[in-house]
Amino acid sequence: MAIPDPAPADLFRVEERLSEEERLVRRTVARFVDERFLPRIQxxxxxxxxxxxxxxELAALGLFGMTLDGYGCAGASATAYGVAMQELERGDSALRSFASVQGALCMYPIHAYGSEEQRSRLLPAMARGELVGCFGLTEPDAGSDPASLRTRATRHGRDFVLSGTKAWITNGSLAGVALVWAKVDSDDPRSIRGFLVERGAPGFTVRDVPGKLSLRASVTSELHLDAVRVPAENVLPGTEGLGLRAPLSCLTKARYGIAWGAVGAALACFESARDHARARVQFGRPIGSFQLVQEKLVDVWEGIVGAQLLALRLGELQDGGGATAIQVSMAKRANVRMARDAARTCREILGASGVVDDYPPMRHMLNLEAVYTYEGTHEVHTLALGRAATGLDAFA
Known part of the structure; x- marks a missing residue:
C-alpha cells in the first residue's frame, strides 16, 4: 500500500504571510542552495x-548588505533578509555566516557609522562580492566580556597605531578589510572605536584556526596587529564616543539573521530524518510507523513551527520600526537551542547512517555547537533576558 504524502513542514503556512517579493527571495535562494551549494558542501x-x-553568485543574488539602501545594495525588507538567511543555513551554517558577517557585521557599520567617502569607496565593492570584510571584536581573553578587550589604538597625529590580537574571526583570511574595534589611548570601554584595517598593511597578519570540528566549511582566523598604522580616513567617525554601543548594534543585526538561520538548519535535519523514517524498513514496516520515532519527529516539528512563528514576528517588528535587542536576544537563544536539539534527535532517527556526512543532521549538529556559542553565548543571552524579566542585573 502506498504511503500517503506527509504534511508540509510549514504547518502554519508562514509562507502565506510573506509578501510576493519575500516569497521570491526565499525560493530563489532555496534554488541556489539546492542546485549550487549542496552538491559541493560535503x-x-x-x-x-x-x-x-x-x-x-551570492553577490548577484543581492545577499550582501541586502537591507541597506543605496551603494549597490538591494534595500530589501528585514523579513526578506530573514528568509534568505534561513535558506542559506538550510545549506550550512558556514554559508549563512559568510553572508551575515559580510552584511550585518561589516557593511552595516560602515553604512551606519562610516563617512560618505568610506561608504562610497567600500560598500559597492562589498555588495558585488569583490571585497570581503571581517569583524574583529572578540579576543583570546575577551569574548562574552568585550569591555575587557586589550587591543589599543594610539594616536599619532591624525592617524592611529593599533596593537592587539583578535580571535575566532569569521572570514578573516578571506577579507580585504577588517573592521577592528580598539580602545583609544585608554582602558576605558567608552573609548572603543572602529578602525578599517586593509589587508597587506604592515604589521597586520592573519592565521587560520586549525583543527575545527564545527563550522568546518567556514574560514575562522586570528588577526594579529603589531603597530599597524591606520590612516585617519579609515577610522569610522560615527563610532567616537559610543563605546560598545556601536559594535553591539552590529551584533544585534547578526543575531537577527541567526534566529532565522537556525530554522533552516532544523528544517534540513527534519526533512532528512522524515524521509529516512518513511523509507527505512525494519521488522517488516517503515520505522516512521513506530510510536517512538513518530514522537521524535513530532517534537522536532513542533519546535520548528514555534521557531518559524517567532522569526516571522521578529521580522514584522523589525520592518515595523525595529525589534529591540532583547527581542532579538530571545529569538536567537530560543531558535538556536531548538535547532541544536532537533539536529541531535534527527541523528538518532537516522541511526548509524546519521554519523556519516551523506546525511545533513550530524554536520548541522556540529555547526550548531558553534552557533550556540557565537554572537552571544546561550548563557549570556539567558542573563540578558533574566535582567529584562526581573530588572536585576546578574552581571553586576
Missing amino acids: AHFRAGTFPVELVP
Whole structure:
C-alpha cells in the first residue's frame, strides 16, 4: 500500500504571510542552495574550506548588505533578509555566516557609522562580492566580556597605531578589510572605536584556526596587529564616543539573521530524518510507523513551527520600526537551542547512517555547537533576558 504524502513542514503556512517579493527571495535562494551549494558542501566540509567560487553568485543574488539602501545594495525588507538567511543555513551554517558577517557585521557599520567617502569607496565593492570584510571584536581573553578587550589604538597625529590580537574571526583570511574595534589611548570601554584595517598593511597578519570540528566549511582566523598604522580616513567617525554601543548594534543585526538561520538548519535535519523514517524498513514496516520515532519527529516539528512563528514576528517588528535587542536576544537563544536539539534527535532517527556526512543532521549538529556559542553565548543571552524579566542585573 502506498504511503500517503506527509504534511508540509510549514504547518502554519508562514509562507502565506510573506509578501510576493519575500516569497521570491526565499525560493530563489532555496534554488541556489539546492542546485549550487549542496552538491559541493560535503567536499568543503571534509576539506575545511569555504566555497569562495560561489561568492560572485551570492553577490548577484543581492545577499550582501541586502537591507541597506543605496551603494549597490538591494534595500530589501528585514523579513526578506530573514528568509534568505534561513535558506542559506538550510545549506550550512558556514554559508549563512559568510553572508551575515559580510552584511550585518561589516557593511552595516560602515553604512551606519562610516563617512560618505568610506561608504562610497567600500560598500559597492562589498555588495558585488569583490571585497570581503571581517569583524574583529572578540579576543583570546575577551569574548562574552568585550569591555575587557586589550587591543589599543594610539594616536599619532591624525592617524592611529593599533596593537592587539583578535580571535575566532569569521572570514578573516578571506577579507580585504577588517573592521577592528580598539580602545583609544585608554582602558576605558567608552573609548572603543572602529578602525578599517586593509589587508597587506604592515604589521597586520592573519592565521587560520586549525583543527575545527564545527563550522568546518567556514574560514575562522586570528588577526594579529603589531603597530599597524591606520590612516585617519579609515577610522569610522560615527563610532567616537559610543563605546560598545556601536559594535553591539552590529551584533544585534547578526543575531537577527541567526534566529532565522537556525530554522533552516532544523528544517534540513527534519526533512532528512522524515524521509529516512518513511523509507527505512525494519521488522517488516517503515520505522516512521513506530510510536517512538513518530514522537521524535513530532517534537522536532513542533519546535520548528514555534521557531518559524517567532522569526516571522521578529521580522514584522523589525520592518515595523525595529525589534529591540532583547527581542532579538530571545529569538536567537530560543531558535538556536531548538535547532541544536532537533539536529541531535534527527541523528538518532537516522541511526548509524546519521554519523556519516551523506546525511545533513550530524554536520548541522556540529555547526550548531558553534552557533550556540557565537554572537552571544546561550548563557549570556539567558542573563540578558533574566535582567529584562526581573530588572536585576546578574552581571553586576
